[in-house]
Amino acid sequence: MWSLARRAASKLARSRRFSTAIPGPCIVHKRGADILHDPWFNKDTGFPLTERDRLGLRGLLPPRVISFEQQYDRFMESYRSLEKNTQGQPDNVVALAKWRILNRLHDRNETLYYRVLIDNIKDFAPIIYTPTVGLVCQNYSGLFRRPRGMYFSAKDKGEMMSMIYNWPAQEVDMIVITDGSRILGLGDLGVQGIGIPIGKLDMYVAAAGINPQRILPVMLDVGTNNQKLLQDHLYLGLRQPRLEGEEYLKIIDEFMEAVSKRWPKAIIQFEDFQMKWAFETLQRYRKRFSMFNDDIQGTAGVALAGLLGTVRAQGRPLSDFVNQKIVVVGAGSAGLGVLKMAVQAVSKMSGSSGTAATKIFFLIDKDGLITKERKNLDPAAAPFAKDPSEITGLREGASLVEVVKMVKPHVLLGLSGVGGIFNEEVLKAMSESDSTKPAIFAMSNPTMNAECTAEEAFKHAGEDIVFASGSPFKNVDLGNGKVGHVNQANNMYLFPGIGLGALLSGARIITDGMLQAAAECLASYMTNEEIQQGILYPSINSIRHITAEVGAAVVQAAVAEEVAEGHSEVAPRELEHMSKEETVEYVTSNMWYPVYSPLVHEK
Structure with missing residues (x-):
């Protein structure tokens, strides 16, 4: 079902690449050079002659009118030329060069910028987002x-x-x-x-x-x-x-x-x-x-989707999630956010209290395993601190290797921000997991902060693992035609849908239920065949379709929790009566798509 939906979405995207549909006119209050210097309205050499006349652009541009498709192709030719000319240079030099050429387009012509971004999202997301954005900030x-x-x-x-x-x-x-x-x-x-x-x-x-x-x-x-x-x-x-x-x-x-x-x-x-x-x-x-924190709640949702996918990859029903043993490395906002949402999921599945639901989790920070014996225990981490009497063979502050060897976890989840902390000894210990298909999530960003690389994980933990990372890594060639799939467990799969769903529902607040619905939607997105191959997250090329599905799940959750106040001309009671398919269509129809609008000047 999902595969068919994705194919339909891909076909729609291809048909829309250079749509001939003419959008409604856009009123502008500028003329002449002011229009050319405004990236929201500038079309560069794409202004038709009639528009040049009414906007006072005659003589301010070369006489030839270049179509949107020609502008698009010219930019992509420049970008590919840059790629060719920077081959062999250091990765950070190449990344910044690519960011600069995209940023110059962004500064000049936003419509063209977002079209090339949407059509080439797999190539450009690592430049405008993770991991290059970290280098840009520095x-x-x-x-x-x-x-x-x-x-x-x-x-x-x-x-x-x-x-x-x-x-x-x-x-x-x-x-x-x-x-x-x-x-x-x-x-x-x-x-x-x-x-x-x-x-x-x-x-x-x-x-x-x-x-x-x-x-x-x-x-x-x-x-x-x-x-x-x-x-x-x-x-x-x-x-x-x-x-x-x-x-x-x-x-x-x-x-x-x-x-x-x-x-x-x-x-x-x-x-x-x-x-x-x-x-x-x-x-x-x-x-x-109506606000949320992406590091706490977005990361938690993406991680939870991956954790639920891991259960499916083991050939077990989702309800078996309550029997997983999960070691979380990193007690910052992301790690604690993941734990909180995962505990809610366990409580929902098992009907147990929050305290009982924490038993399957082991939390480690820079000082080792966190237990109730920890001095100056952080109140935020306290609910996940282990009772020493319940963890035979482990002590307060036990090292990561000690915990992995003793617990034999189904999942090792890293949100530590410490590059390489999943070293060879830790990864080899994971190969002795009680799971037939253990999962290793190295989710810290940027790439240099990843707990391990994909190649290291498959080399030391074995070929029968599920691997996910926060930054992009290439799939690993395991030989004999086998591939070690790399899943990018990145917040980009969730936060756009959370924000869009909250906006289109008119949610006055963003609830835990809305966030849980987003995570569960992402977890169910992949087919069983894909999951069995170790593929937990979809291709970023499908990101608009994924976001529409997640956004629809958020809208429906907002309605169910009675926090939806409607959006634009859509009243809350209209949202209540929408089917799942109608909600997806409602979300999709409200997505902006970059095409040049006719500009009309008004004083």
């Missing part, structure tokens, strides 16, 4: 050419309500915000973290069809504790230590009040906040605004 002050998004700083206290009206778009649907305190696994990058909201929102446009004129990347600059940045003469952020405590929260509070005042229906995604503020802000705002 070098952002030097790469900066023109502003994108909004910057609110500690110096703007008391001014944010007026500042929010400086943004030119009258309507905003999707906002991604960071304070730059924990960018991927790279730590505190201060104002340079703005690259993350920009990359995430590019994925929202490409995957969820959010109109790029209705997105807003936001940087909350509250200072940085990164001494290297503070001493860098190119650094563009505040040169002061990070605000803490109530001072910090007052800045976030002021921003949230301001943005909700102007755009009360906008969905707000928190991204790459250090753990203490990630959990604090999620609990502070989730009952008041």
Whole structure:
């Protein structure tokens, strides 16, 4: 069933590549060079002669009109030429060169930019998103050419309500915000973290069809504790230590009040906040605004989908998830978020309490296995701390190797941010797992922070494993025609659908039930045949179809939990009466697709 749906979606995408359908006109309040300098409306040499006349563009462009298809092909030719000319150069040099050519197009012509992104998503997602976005953030002050998004700083206290009206778009649907305190696994990058909201929102446009004129990347600059940045003469952020405590929260509070005042229906995604503020802000705002934290909840959903897929790969029913033994390495916001959602899933399947549901999980941080004997036990990790009397042979602070050898887990899940922590000894211990098909998830980003590579996992843990990573790795040739499949357990499979579903349902808040529905939808997306091959996640080429399915599941969950308030002209009661297929169609029909609109000038 899903395979047929995906084939239909692929056929539709191919037929739409250069659609001849003419969209409705777009009203603009600019003329002449102002139009050419606005990437939202600029068509470069694609303006037809009649449009050049009415917009005052005659003489400002070469006389030949180039079709959208010709512009597309010319850009792709330039990109392939760049690939050819940079062969043999260091990976980071090549990645930044590719990012620059895409960024220049983004700065100039957003319609063409998003078309080439959508049509080549598998090639371009690693450039505009994980893993290259981490490299971009590290070098952002030097790469900066023109502003994108909004910057609110500690110096703007008391001014944010007026500042929010400086943004030119009258309507905003999707906002991604960071304070730059924990960018991927790279730590505190201060104002340079703005690259993350920009990359995430590019994925929202490409995957969820959010109109790029209705997105807003936001940087909350509250200072940085990164001494290297503070001493860098190119650094563009505040040169002061990070605000803490109530001072910090007052800045976030002021921003949230301001943005909700102007755009009360906008969905707000928190991204790459250090753990203490990630959990604090999620609990502070989730009952008041339609918001979620992607590191805690998006990562959790993608991981849960993979964990459920692993059970299917073992040839067992999903209900057997409650009998899995899972070692989680990393007690930060992502690791704890995964545990919380997985415990909810176990409780739902088994009918057991949260406490009983934690028994299958073993949590490890930099100090080893976390037990109730841990001094200064983090309250957020406390629910998952083991009772020493229940773990014969293990002690407080037991090493990762000791835990894997003793527990023989079905799943080893890494969200540690420590590259190579799944070393040869750990991986060989996983080959002795109680599972016939053990799973190894090396989910930390960027690539250099992955707990192990795909090649290392299949080499040391054996060929009969399921492997997933946060960053892209190539499939592994196992010889004799066998392939070790690499699954990219990346949040891009979920957060676009969560945001789009919340938006189209008009959800006043984003509930645990909506997030659980998204994860379960992703888990059921793959066919049994694909799962048996060790393929847990679909190809990114299907990302729009995946997002439509996930978005529909979120809409239906919002309706079931009575938090849906409707969207645009669709009332809550209309959503209630939609079938699953109708909900998918509703979500799909609301996806923006990049084509040139006729422009009409109005004073």
